[in-house]
Amino acid sequence: MKNKNKSKIGMKRLWFVLLGVMIWAQTEAQPPRRRAAATAAEKEKTIDRASLQFPAAMEMPEDVVWKRDIYRQLDLTLDKNAPLYYPVEPSAGKINLFTYLFDLLLTGKITAYEYKLDGNESFTAKDKVDVKELMDRHHIYYEMQNGNPRVNASDIPSAEVSRYYIKESAYFDQRTSTFRTKVVALCPVLMRSDDFGGEATPYPLFWLKYDDIGTYLARHTMMSSNYNNVTNMTAADYFSMNLYEGKIYKTNNMQGRVLANYCKTDSAMAHEQKRIEKQLSDFEQHVWGHSTDSVAADSTAQAVEEEKGKKASRASGASSRRASSRRSEKEENDKPKVSRSRRESGNSGSATPRVTVRRQRR
Numbered sequence: 001m002k003n004k005n006k007s008k009i010g011m012k013r014l015w016f017v018l019l020g021v022m023i024w025a026q027t028e029a030q031p032p033r034r035r036a037a038a039t040a041a042e043k044e045k046t047i048d049r050a051s052l053q054f055p056a057a058m059e060m061p062e063d064v065v066w067k068r069d070i071y072r073q074l075d076l077t078l079d080k081n082a083p084l085y086y087p088v089e090p091s092a093g094k095i096n097l098f099t100y101l102f103d104l105l106l107t108g109k110i111t112a113y114e115y116k117l118d119g120n121e122s123f124t125a126k127d128k129v130d131v132k133e134l135m136d137r138h139h140i141y142y143e144m145q146n147g148n149p150r151v152n153a154s155d156i157p158s159a160e161v162s163r164y165y166i167k168e169s170a171y172f173d174q175r176t177s178t179f180r181t182k183v184v185a186l187c188p189v190l191m192r193s194d195d196f197g198g199e200a201t202p203y204p205l206f207w208l209k210y211d212d213i214g215t216y217l218a219r220h221t222m223m224s225s226n227y228n229n230v231t232n233m234t235a236a237d238y239f240s241m242n243l244y245e246g247k248i249y250k251t252n253n254m255q256g257r258v259l260a261n262y263c264k265t266d267s268a269m270a271h272e273q274k275r276i277e278k279q280l281s282d283f284e285q286h287v288w289g290h291s292t293d294s295v296a297a298d299s300t301a302q303a304v305e306e307e308k309g310k311k312a313s314r315a316s317g318a319s320s321r322r323a324s325s326r327r328s329e330k331e332e333n334d335k336p337k338v339s340r341s342r343r344e345s346g347n348s349g350s351a352t353p354r355v356t357v358r359r360q361r362r
Contacts, residue, residue, distance in 0.1 A: 059211065060169060060171055060173075060180075060182050060184075061173060061175065064171045064172060064173055064174070065172060065174050066171060066172040066283070067169055067170070067171040067172075068169070068170050068171075068251065068252070068280070069167060069168070069169050069184070069251065069252040070167070070168050070169075070170065070248055070250075070251055070276070070280075071119070071165060071166070071167050071168075071248065071249055071250035071251065071258075072165070072166050072168065072244075072246030072247060072248055072249065073163065073164075073165055073246050073247050073249050074163060074164040074165075074166060074244055074245070074246040075162070075163060075246075076161075076162045076163060076164065077162060078245055079226075080243060080244060080245040081164075081244055081245060081246075083222045083223060083224055083233075083235075083238060084096065084097045084164065084222070084235070084238075084244075085097075085162060086223070088158055088159040089153075089154075089158070089159070090153050094222075094223075095153075095158075096158050096222075097220065097222070097235060098156070098158045098161040098188050099153065099156050099158045100216075100220050100235075101188070101208065101213065101216075102151070102156050102158075104213070104216055105131060106131065106148070106149060106150070106151060109216065110208065110212055110213050110216065111128055111129075111209075111212060112128070112129040112131075112134075112205075112206035112207065112208055113127045113128060113129060113206060113207045113208075113209070114127045114128075114129055114206065114207070115187060115204040115205065115206055115207055118256070119165075119204075119250065119258065121167065121185045121187075121207040121209075122207075123207070123209050129206045131149060132149055134205065134206065135149065135151070138157070138190060138203065138205070140155060140156070140157060141155045142155070157190060157192075160190050160191055160192055161188045161189065161190055161191070161205075162189075162191045163188075163189040163191055163202060164186060164187060164188055164189060164246075165186075165187040165189060165204060165249075166183055166185065166186050166187070166244070166246065167183070167184045167185040167186075168181055168182060168183050168184060168242075169181070169182050169184050170280055170283075170284075172283075172287055177287075179283075179284045179287045181242050182210075182240075183210045183239045183240075183242075184209075184210055185207050185208065185209055185210055186207070186208045186210060186213070187204050187205065187206065187207050187208070188204075188205050188206070189202045189203065189204050189205065190202070190203040190204075190205055191203075210239070214236055217234065217235040217236040217239065218234050218235075218236040218237075219234070220234060220235045220236075221233065221234055221235075222234075222235060222238070224238070247273055248273045248276050248277070251276060259272055259273070
């Protein structure tokens, strides 16, 4: 009996081993495309799980009734944009935004798209960036390990990326009756001087679709205050709350022109930027009903000002009357006065005697 039981246990073990070998062989026998599709599906599930764990900004509906696309240039040396730039070099486990995005690009977690000569973005498969070709073009040193490029943190040109181009869409969502401004795309710009020095030349590197990187931006924390170094926020919150400051350099228009095409002077450029900003603020105030409230506030303020004006006019009238009465009193006091005694004494003969003519009777 004992030998029979041992033989049965051995047969079961052998059966499980053969079953495992068959499953492994079937997996290896799958075509490369099927294995790649399975790997891509697993990767997509991982991204979806990360999206649920780290929710990003709300997506813009496709059926909005009003939308305007604005392109801005962010100077990272400004205080409002400094959280995206510092620390320039990794310090105490902190890295800036470009270093974080570049690491994601090297590991294949995000996709970059070509920056075209016209400055427009295109998120199609043919416009995807070849990372190796990008680094060769901009002289970024890398090493190949297991068929993948690897770049040391010190070789990432995070200090030279001191500018960003962003595309934002200001739109009105009629379903929620809200006016929002959403970042649509992000482009890091390499500011590099030539061998002779001089002014740095901008080299836009690539476009990133914000919806693709929003999940990862929700996990990238950065310092948000110079006065309280404990205060941190995520890059997703930074962009969703529009805490950045950037000058407009382009808008989507029928002619496809940037501001520099028709603004020939710096003053004309500044005037056009202010005009576009005012158009956006005016539309937002109109949507939210601020214009009505402001009209009511202006009416109240006008009524208050009118009441103040009436009071001031009444006060000025009273003061003018008082002043005129004081002036009349002063003039009356300044006039030469003749005493009654003097008049009486003048009549008594101290003055020139009066001559009367009386007719005599005949």
